[in-house]
Amino acid sequence: MPDGKFELLKDKHGFVIGGMDGMKYKEYEVQLFPDAKLFVYTDGVPEATNKDNDLFGTERMLAALNEDTDASPETALQNVRTAVDGFVKNAEQFDDLTMLCMEYKGTEYNGGEPSLKTYELDIMAENENLSEVQSFLGECLAKVDCPAKAQMQMELAAEEIFVNIANYAYAPDKGRAVVRVEVSDDPVTVTLTFIDQGVPYDPLKREEPDVTLPAEKRGIGGLGIFLTKKTMDDVSYEYRDGQNILTLKKKIEE
Numbered sequence: 001m002p003d004g005k006f007e008l009l010k011d012k013h014g015f016v017i018g019g020m021d022g023m024k025y026k027e028y029e030v031q032l033f034p035d036a037k038l039f040v041y042t043d044g045v046p047e048a049t050n051k052d053n054d055l056f057g058t059e060r061m062l063a064a065l066n067e068d069t070d071a072s073p074e075t076a077l078q079n080v081r082t083a084v085d086g087f088v089k090n091a092e093q094f095d096d097l098t099m100l101c102m103e104y105k106g107t108e109y110n111g112g113e114p115s116l117k118t119y120e121l122d123i124m125a126e127n128e129n130l131s132e133v134q135s136f137l138g139e140c141l142a143k144v145d146c147p148a149k150a151q152m153q154m155e156l157a158a159e160e161i162f163v164n165i166a167n168y169a170y171a172p173d174k175g176r177a178v179v180r181v182e183v184s185d186d187p188v189t190v191t192l193t194f195i196d197q198g199v200p201y202d203p204l205k206r207e208e209p210d211v212t213l214p215a216e217k218r219g220i221g222g223l224g225i226f227l228t229k230k231t232m233d234d235v236s237y238e239y240r241d242g243q244n245i246l247t248l249k250k251k252i253e254e
Helices: 057-066 073-088 127-142 148-169 223-231
Strands: 037-041 099-103 116-124 176-184 189-196 234-240 243-251
Touching: 037 073, 057 073, 073 099, 116 127, 127 148, 127 176, 127 189, 148 176, 148 189, 148 223, 148 243
Parallel strands: none
Antiparallel strands: 037 099, 116 176, 176 189, 189 243, 234 243
């Protein structure tokens, strides 16, 4: 993870493979940072039980992983197994423990061309998840020492767009949104992309508010996307493959 510690990846799990005929499975991507580790496990790990019928749980699992975040995948697995064995002791178990740990050894450098760093967050489009989106964006911008003014402008734009997706894209149902941050150099430019599979909607076609009028005489709505267009260097929209794709670009270094 970006902060160097293991944390739970909250995703919508699919049905067990091969459990039932005719099941449909969805494919999605997760962005890994260089040197990041991915730990996957079956429910036998958090549901390991001691003599008092207490569960090992995910908190103890994370604590075991984070005891040594620099450990190799082999050592990380052993650390979790040691923690489980110390917890359950001689208590009889009713499920197996299956774990897998992988380390991403890739790089964010893109050949001899200007470097491109890409980070991605796949999250339920709900208002209560706005803080997680803002935190994710803040972490990405911190990596390139983004000036405070540019960061504030991008955070305000992100809030406007994510809240609109949460409230309108899937209404009255709920759905997911992908927030992608790409950082390129020469000059340093941040590209912020929002992707959802809601109803087709191009916010750039909305009539711009007359900002010369006092607030009480303006129509409702439209000011957020208007300010977004004014503060970004480029804003574009397309509907492709059943997805709304809204892209913002902001130069943070001339």
